[in-house]
Amino acid sequence: xxxKALISLSILLLIHSCYSAHEHSLLTPTTTxxxxxxxxxxxxxxxxxxxxxxxxxREELKPISWTVWSGVLEREKGCGQFGYLDERVGFLExxxxxxxxxxxxxxxGEGSSSQKT
Amino acid sequence: xxxxxxxxxxxxxxxENVIHNTKTIADIRSLTSSIFGIAAGILGLESYSGFxxxxxxxxxxxxxxxxxxxxxxxxxxxxxxxxxxxLEVFSGSSLSSFILTWTLFFGLLxx
Numbered sequence: 266x267x268x269k270a271l272i273s274l275s276i277l278l279l280i281h282s283c284y285s286a287h288e289h290s291l292l293t294p295t296t297t298x299x300x301x302x303x304x305x306x307x308x309x310x311x312x313x314x315x316x317x318x319x320x321x322x323r324e325e326l327k328p329i330s331w332t333v334w335s336g337v338l339e340r341e342k343g344c345g346q347f348g349y350l351d352e353r354v355g356f357l358e359x360x361x362x363x364x365x366x367x368x369x370x371x372x373x374g375e376g377s378s379s380q381k382t
Numbered sequence: 383x384x385x386x387x388x389x390x391x392x393x394x395x396x397x398e399n400v401i402h403n404t405k406t407i408a409d410i411r412s413l414t415s416s417i418f419g420i421a422a423g424i425l426g427l428e429s430y431s432g433f434x435x436x437x438x439x440x441x442x443x444x445x446x447x448x449x450x451x452x453x454x455x456x457x458x459x460x461x462x463x464x465x466x467x468x469l470e471v472f473s474g475s476s477l478s479s480f481i482l483t484w485t486l487f488f489g490l491l492x493x
Contacts, residue, residue: 286424286491299426311421315414319446325406326451326459327399334396
């Protein structure tokens with residue numbers, strides 16, 4: 266929130282200094298340099314804008330080390346890199362699965378043979 | 383197995399986060415460099431002084447990023463220690479967007 270206010274303020278300053286520089290170039294001969302107050306305003310607005318942009322991206326980076334990142338995931342989501350290991354089914358009915366697989370592979374074999382004939 | 387590979391196996395890195403961090407830094411760099419271009423155009427800088435202004439501004443942004451974004455520890459967020467200082471300063475779109483806005487504002491205000 267503070268960074269947004271900072272960005273808006275410094276953009277206003279930048280637009281104002283841009284306008285001042287434009288007026289100055291219209292009203293005076295081209296070779297004269299910019300007045301000191303416009304220069305200072307431009308520099309201040311740019312530095313403030315840098316602060317605003319950097320502060321608005323705060324907390325944006327993520328740690329690249331797995332040891333740190335897994336800890337962050339565990340704390341925030343309650344489930345880290347190996348969370349799926351906790352959620353496996355407790356009991357697998359192996360006979361039913363095997364029968365299902367046999368049916369499926371037989372069906373596939375018949376399908377392919379019927380295509381051949 | 384060379385020492386670098388061994389170190390990578392002992393301390394594995396998360397590739398998605400490396401990409402995410404690099405993208406964040408590149409975004410900030412391209413935004414700020416076009417703003418430096420606007421300022422250089424307003425100030426009416428020419429030739430070398432404009433590029434020196436860009437270098438100074440980029441190093442200020444780097445210092446701000448190290449302090450505020452990386453919390454003083456860039457090695458936690460990047461593979462190389464110098465990456466946050468040099469990334470996208472001369473490569474990528476930052477320098478060209480600086481020159482684009484610099485020449486645009488110089489032409490608008492001075493010509």
